[in-house]
Amino acid sequence: MKMCNPFIKTLTGILSAAFLTLVFSCNNKEELPAPSASEPAVQAPYLIDDLTGEVTLRTDCDGDDIHWEYEGPEGPDHWPMLCDGWACDGKKQSPVNIIPPLHRQLSKSLKFYWKNTATSIVNNGHTIQYNIDQPINPNDGSYISLNGQKYYLLQFHFHAKSEHTVNGEHYPVEIHFVHRNPLDGKLAVVGVFVEEGDANPFFNNILETWPHEEGNYTVSNTYNPNVLMPAGYNNFLDAHFWWYNGSLTTPPCSEIVNWMVWSSNIEASHEQIEEMESILHENYRPTLPLGGSRLVKAQ
Numbered sequence: 001m002k003m004c005n006p007f008i009k010t011l012t013g014i015l016s017a018a019f020l021t022l023v024f025s026c027n028n029k030e031e032l033p034a035p036s037a038s039e040p041a042v043q044a045p046y047l048i049d050d051l052t053g054e055v056t057l058r059t060d061c062d063g064d065d066i067h068w069e070y071e072g073p074e075g076p077d078h079w080p081m082l083c084d085g086w087a088c089d090g091k092k093q094s095p096v097n098i099i100p101p102l103h104r105q106l107s108k109s110l111k112f113y114w115k116n117t118a119t120s121i122v123n124n125g126h127t128i129q130y131n132i133d134q135p136i137n138p139n140d141g142s143y144i145s146l147n148g149q150k151y152y153l154l155q156f157h158f159h160a161k162s163e164h165t166v167n168g169e170h171y172p173v174e175i176h177f178v179h180r181n182p183l184d185g186k187l188a189v190v191g192v193f194v195e196e197g198d199a200n201p202f203f204n205n206i207l208e209t210w211p212h213e214e215g216n217y218t219v220s221n222t223y224n225p226n227v228l229m230p231a232g233y234n235n236f237l238d239a240h241f242w243w244y245n246g247s248l249t250t251p252p253c254s255e256i257v258n259w260m261v262w263s264s265n266i267e268a269s270h271e272q273i274e275e276m277e278s279i280l281h282e283n284y285r286p287t288l289p290l291g292g293s294r295l296v297k298a299q
């Protein structure tokens with residue numbers, strides 16, 4: 001804030017009379033930029049239920065249902081044109097191609113506090129998603145602690161092929177675990193690649209329940225989602241991941257995501273991957289430029 005100080009300047013002229021000029025400089029007003037008609041407000045990325053506190057990621061456009069796809073005239077190249085309030089043509093978009101840095105830096109403090117949890121399963125026409133039942137006290141639920149801040153697990157879902165690439169190569173499947181920090185509304189998404197290898201016993205259990213038709217379904221048993229994480233995921237020194245700042249990979253493409261993509265993978269059998277592909281239908285957004293202001297770092 002500027003001080004409101006009068007200061008006095010004395011002017012003497014060639015005339016015998018002296019003139020005093022008081023100059024007051026006093027400006028306490030912060031000018032707010034006027035809203036620009038050409039730059040519509042970016043749409044809030046989620047809705048929060050007043051009663052239950054349930055957080056739902058939005059895909060609408062200011063209340064209107066907008067149909068989008070992974071190919072064709074409503075595909076990723078056209079997402080920016082489908083809604084003014086979406087951020088899909090921003091400068092910090094995801095996914096990106098990861099070129100692994102040579103050196104690790106232990107710069108993020110990350111600890112998982114995931115628990116046995118009940119879920120519901122949704123086929124929303126874009127992915128298969130497991131919504132985590134949120135307890136009344138959020139700390140009874142699943143969360144991560146990232147640099148001392150709690151991000152609560154909202155849901156996890158699947159993409160085939162992977163959305164992030166490593167040195168330009170896709171993996172067959174990528175899982176996204178979406179967490180939210182209620183203090184600043186930012187998201188932290190943990191990405192895990194699935195590569196072809198041994199059959200994964202957890203996939204054996206769930207794949208037969210993956211719904212082929214759109215809709216919400218209940219899941220009868222509870223489980224800890226960490227069955228889908230690579231070994232050592234919660235050990236500070238063994239947990240290798242790449243991180244960068246990016247966006248949701250689906251509309252509204254909000255640039256609010258701390259991305260942490262695991263550099264060790266989990267495995268699924270050829271048959272299990274084929275089954276996932278047959279339901280997910282190439283639901284991946286192609287990679288976007290990292291741009292000049294972003295770096296992918298290794299931890």
Ligand SMILES: [Zn+2]
Nearest residue numbers: 157159176249
């Ligand atoms: Zn995703």
